Amino acid sequence: MLQAGTGFPVLLLPGFMDHIDNYINNIEAVASYGYKVYAFDFFEHPTSNQKILNEKGLEPSLLLDQVVSFISQYSLQKINIVGLGIGAWIALKLAILREALVNKLVLSSVTGVKWNPELAVLDSSWSSGTLNWMLSNSPENHPFLKLINNNENLTFPPRSILTEEDLGFIKAKALVVGSNQNAVIPVELAEHMATLIPNTQYYCFTDSGFRASLDEQEKFNRIVGQFLMQ
Numbered sequence: 273m274l275q276a277g278t279g280f281p282v283l284l285l286p287g288f289m290d291h292i293d294n295y296i297n298n299i300e301a302v303a304s305y306g307y308k309v310y311a312f313d314f315f316e317h318p319t320s321n322q323k324i325l326n327e328k329g330l331e332p333s334l335l336l337d338q339v340v341s342f343i344s345q346y347s348l349q350k351i352n353i354v355g356l357g358i359g360a361w362i363a364l365k366l367a368i369l370r371e372a373l374v375n376k377l378v379l380s381s382v383t384g385v386k387w388n389p390e391l392a393v394l395d396s397s398w399s400s401g402t403l404n405w406m407l408s409n410s411p412e413n414h415p416f417l418k419l420i421n422n423n424e425n426l427t428f429p430p431r432s433i434l435t436e437e438d439l440g441f442i443k444a445k446a447l448v449v450g451s452n453q454n455a456v457i458p459v460e461l462a463e464h465m466a467t468l469i470p471n472t473q474y475y476c477f478t479d480s481g482f483r484a485s486l487d488e489q490e491k492f493n494r495i496v497g498q499f500l501m502q
Contacts, residue, residue: 287357301493
């Protein structure tokens with residue numbers, strides 16, 4: 273039986289090359305508030321043989337298509353989304369393209385946004401160093417490593433990037449998560465994003481890096497659960 277709250281299912285969308293196994297505790301915690309949780313193992317992840325990165329760059333729209341297909345297959349009419357990294361970009365895109373579908377958003381370490389020039393210099397989410405860090409636990413022969421080492425210009429494709437103006441059109445309620453030890457998506461970017469989405473709450477984690485959902489897991493789960501239940 274669903275506990276208090278909207279009862280709308282929750283999609284947990286992980287970051288680039290992230291292992292969904294890392295989020296078992298997050299999934300169970302959200303479910304304990306009475307929500308059915310769907311957690312994704314995207315293309316390029318351990319159980320997939322699909323590719324979103326090649327010599328020409330990244331194709332994040334393939335991940336968005338994967339989620340849209342899932343929503344259609346299961347006839348989901350209203351959803352909440354917890355988006356992490358590129359998963360947060362997918363959440364934002366859905367909230368813009370299908371505004372009647374998305375009820376609430378939780379956004380952590382958002383990538384794929386074109387910030388104003390003053391803040392853009394802080395965003396290192398698609399630098400070769402960051403991509404190498406994301407793959408640090410992958411086999412040495414992982415095809416991404418060769419691509420990254422041979423191409424310093426792998427970036428988020430311009431056609432897929434969200435603008436600050438785009439964020440102003442989001443109707444869903446949002447919780448933007450910042451982390452004051454996040455070297456990839458610095459806290460200043462999270463704080464700024466919280467001012468751009470109209471109906472937004474903001475929470476800053478003090479002892480977290482890029483993955484607040486793992487670094488301060490118990491607190492993250494509680495904050496997310498309370499937000500969903502409002």
